Amino acid sequence: MPKILIVDDSKATRIAIRRIVESLGFDADEAENGRAALDHCLAAGPPDCVLLDLNMPVLDGISCLRAMRKHERLKDCVVVVCSTNNTLPQIREAVAAGANEYVMKPFTVEILTEKLRQAGILK
Amino acid sequence: MTPKPVSSADYEFLREFLRREMGHELGDGKEYLVESRLNPIAASFELDDLPGLVARLRVNADRLLRDAVVEAMSIQETSFFRSGKTFELVRADMIPALMRSRASTSRLRVWCAACSTGQEPFSVAMTIDDHFPKLWDWQVEIVATDISRQALDRAAAGAYNQFEVQRGLPVQTLLKHFRQVEDRWLIADQIRRRVKFQQFNLLDPFVGLGDPFDVIFLRSVLIYFDVATKSAIFTKLRRAIANDGFLVLGEAESIIGLTDQFSIPNGEAGYYVPTRR
Numbered sequence: 001m002p003k004i005l006i007v008d009d010s011k012a013t014r015i016a017i018r019r020i021v022e023s024l025g026f027d028a029d030e031a032e033n034g035r036a037a038l039d040h041c042l043a044a045g046p047p048d049c050v051l052l053d054l055n056m057p058v059l060d061g062i063s064c065l066r067a068m069r070k071h072e073r074l075k076d077c078v079v080v081v082c083s084t085n086n087t088l089p090q091i092r093e094a095v096a097a098g099a100n101e102y103v104m105k106p107f108t109v110e111i112l113t114e115k116l117r118q119a120g121i122l123k
Numbered sequence: 124m125t126p127k128p129v130s131s132a133d134y135e136f137l138r139e140f141l142r143r144e145m146g147h148e149l150g151d152g153k154e155y156l157v158e159s160r161l162n163p164i165a166a167s168f169e170l171d172d173l174p175g176l177v178a179r180l181r182v183n184a185d186r187l188l189r190d191a192v193v194e195a196m197s198i199q200e201t202s203f204f205r206s207g208k209t210f211e212l213v214r215a216d217m218i219p220a221l222m223r224s225r226a227s228t229s230r231l232r233v234w235c236a237a238c239s240t241g242q243e244p245f246s247v248a249m250t251i252d253d254h255f256p257k258l259w260d261w262q263v264e265i266v267a268t269d270i271s272r273q274a275l276d277r278a279a280a281g282a283y284n285q286f287e288v289q290r291g292l293p294v295q296t297l298l299k300h301f302r303q304v305e306d307r308w309l310i311a312d313q314i315r316r317r318v319k320f321q322q323f324n325l326l327d328p329f330v331g332l333g334d335p336f337d338v339i340f341l342r343s344v345l346i347y348f349d350v351a352t353k354s355a356i357f358t359k360l361r362r363a364i365a366n367d368g369f370l371v372l373g374e375a376e377s378i379i380g381l382t383d384q385f386s387i388p389n390g391e392a393g394y395y396v397p398t399r400r
Contacts (some may be wrong), residue, residue: 010166010169012165012166012169012171013166013167013169015166016162016163016165016166016167017163017166019162019163020163086285087303088298088301088302088303091294091297091298092298095294095295095298099294101293101294102294102297103289104285104289105167106163106164106167106168106187106188106191107163107167107289108160108163108164108191108194108195108286109159109160109163109195110290111286111289111290112163114289114290114291115289118293118294
């Protein structure tokens, strides 16, 4: 079962995303900020995909993404950003930092599913 | 944490809301549909639950929230690069074949015969721009028609909301071909001006469309017509398409039992070609 790490400081959002990705056959874990996400990835090994919020306390999503891309064990992990930062410069910044795909919040089940497909981790 | 079920009062409100916003008639007993589709919307707006979402809809005219609810409850009939396999065939088979066969005339004509709000013809133009930019030196015509004036006006504007640009469009394509103006995403002028929109009813005679087309897209339209009408449309399509052109139907559509004027090349599904006589 492919593993996915949901990184979001909103518990309600993590729960909503967990329901969707589990229904798609993923084994989901959660982290509430970028620091916790990095710790989780290094302790448990990189998941097949990280669904990454951007605006989070402790360590924001862009900083987390940049740290992942510099880390030998995490640099190839598929990262789908999932954020309310929906302006073109913000999306461009995330892609430049190494995001494989970008989901603008609010999203629908269909959009999240399709973005996971476009990121290559869902058939 | 189990989501709260939708109350009957909230369900009635949502029925009226969807009727007003999208002409969509939500029947009885669709509470499960409302709950499964709108709970993720509530969460992504950081609202507590579905009752919280309905409460905000009742008092707030926030367009983003309205768009999100309409999007989640819609049965989408069009999207960018709809059916990725089709556009893979366009890129890998059809356009390369036509570039060889049309090299002497340097002319290519594409017809999107039920273009709705424009995603299909713009996807054709983006495919050419991304993979065959030399074709822009040719005389390329992308004609996009629809029966709906309202849909055509939207298509010609090339403006989409954030949900529409997330269906079918990889983020790299979004960044390359769109710009953002407030909460709308506008397709780049160099793509928009490649497409010519006009109103057209498939039940009318196929006149005024110009020379034969090299590719005709007619996807997920024939399903709405009876057998006799479908056969008549195939006859008109045959006259409108070049002898070595390509006809693209919807994934759930077929020519079987309707016409012998088109056939499936090499036994492969995906597109049709005029039958050689």
